[in-house]
Amino acid sequence: MATDDQLLVVIDPLARRTDGEAVRIAKDVLSAGAASTKVCLPEGPEEFARALSRRGSRRPVVVGDDRALLRAVSHLHRRRELAGCALSLVPVGTALGLAHSLGVPPGAVAAARAALDGVERRLDLLVDDSDGVVLGALRIPALPGVPPRDTPEAGGPAAGAAPPGPGRGKAAPGSDRGTAPGRTGTASGTGTGPSGTGPSGTGSSGTGSGAGREAGSGAGPDGATRSGEGSAEGCASPPSGSGSHFWLRAWPQSLARTLSTRPAIPARMSRPLRPSRIRVAAGGGPGPSRLRVEVDGVILVDLDQPVETVSVMPGVDGGADVEIRPVSVGAEAAPLLATGHRVTVSGADFRYRADSLVAGPVRTRTWTVREAAWGLTLPG
Known part of the structure; x- marks a missing residue:
């Protein structure tokens, strides 16, 4: 060797x-x-x-x-x-x-x-009007039955469940005692009086540390307890002699009042589904495509005749072999076959598979055959 x-x-x-x-x-x-x-x-x-x-x-x-x-x-x-x-x-x-x-x-x-x-074999090449190349086969549509990317069906950015919103997230650290699921804060205060003491209002027995503004009272700058954002009654200090499990009785009442007085906040999706993002492009879905196919200036099929597939590949004896399969009505329609050096496909937005890559959508594309354009070493 x-x-x-x-x-x-x-x-x-x-x-x-x-x-x-x-x-x-x-x-x-x-x-x-x-x-x-x-x-x-x-x-x-x-x-x-x-x-x-x-x-x-x-x-x-x-x-x-x-x-x-x-x-x-x-x-x-x-x-x-x-x-x-x-x-x-x-x-x-x-x-x-x-x-x-x-x-x-x-x-x-x-x-x-x-x-x-091995020996070098010169092979034909399909070159499109955007300077892209095709070595083997070209097929339109690209992926029948598969929606384009960025759709919910394809698992794109628009897919997925709504992110955790108000009422869905986990409780804040340190709020494991007396926490209503997603709504109320803790019911165990640390203050010494019903409304708190001190210039900043800290030490209020009714402060909640759960879902922020949803429920529970917070102390204002003047030391007074604020309850405009939710009910503070369920977070009050237990009366004397009531025992250490007062919050077990106060928590359901606070939750019921909170749910009855505040409207539910609907979950929002991270990105809205716009019509343009869920549309399947013509030529990329399971249905027939309406395309105009010209080979060396001769129209083989026009927009008034839907087609199932269009295939183009470099021929054996030079030129490109074109195969068009019209939509069958009743009996199976015979494919249209042609050979030429210049193939133009136009119509509504369509995608096409060139070798192992998917390109598009485009409205028109022209492929030209360049004979013996590239060399590949093969067994002699």
């Missing part, structure tokens, strides 16, 4: 976390078979791109899944360096459908040997 190649082995961080043993095997095989090997362990997309940019004359070998390969091709495409660079991939991870469809052998040993002894 000896070769004169100088390799730059870029190991995706997700691959290291997913299968460290496969990463070690791939690194050992590549290091043993290449004349010179430089191993990079980027911690994020920025370091991943920086390593590729500083590769020099070394041939890059990506150890990772489909997303790592797509990240590498996208970076080299933006730098307009795909024409003079052949990539190699050692598939490690869980999302490997694209790698296998492109012909990359499964297994760390077989893929590493293919990177050393």
Whole structure:
């Protein structure tokens, strides 16, 4: 397996976390078979791109899944360096459908040997009008039956129960004696008289330390007991000779008066559900989509004919293979097939899946085929 190649082995961080043993095997095989090997362990997309940019004359070998390969091709495409660079991939991870469809052998040993002894194959590339790339398949809609993010169904920011509000939180520390659930404070005072003594009113026997303003009396600056925020009768000092369990009798009365005199405070959600946040975008839900699909300027389907799916992928003999499945009415409708170099999809906001990524929503998008735009090392 000896070769004169100088390799730059870029190991995706997700691959290291997913299968460290496969990463070690791939690194050992590549290091043993290449004349010179430089191993990079980027911690994020920025370091991943920086390593590729500083590769020099070394041939890059990506150890990772489909997303790592797509990240590498996208970076080299933006730098307009795909024409003079052949990539190699050692598939490690869980999302490997694209790698296998492109012909990359499964297994760390077989893929590493293919990177050393394989041949470069030039493959077609789909490039959209926002400079995004598609290596394998493109599908519209992206995720049928799954609502977009940021909705209650998808577990976004608008989902979840209301946070603890008045009457829902735990009792304050030190208020474990005589505390009404979420409403009243403590009933055991420490003062020496019914209204407290001293210039600041401290030592009042009726002060409560539970839910603040909900119930219980507080002492004002003049030493007088204030009861405007709640009933103070349930927090009064026990009469002489009544025993140490006076609060067991006073607490239910105070709670009943508090609940009957103050209206209940409804729980509020942390964020209101706005209609725009629970709407399922057209093309992203389970229903049919109304789209206009043009291939090389010819309209295959217009907005008046709903479709179930639209699929686009680079063809075998050049061009892009387009498949449109109209909505069936009665008998199953036959799919519409076409091949061209320029595909435009427009209509209401739609999402699409390009390889392993979901993009959108957009109202129009055009993909152009670039033949033999990038190279991948595959078994000879």
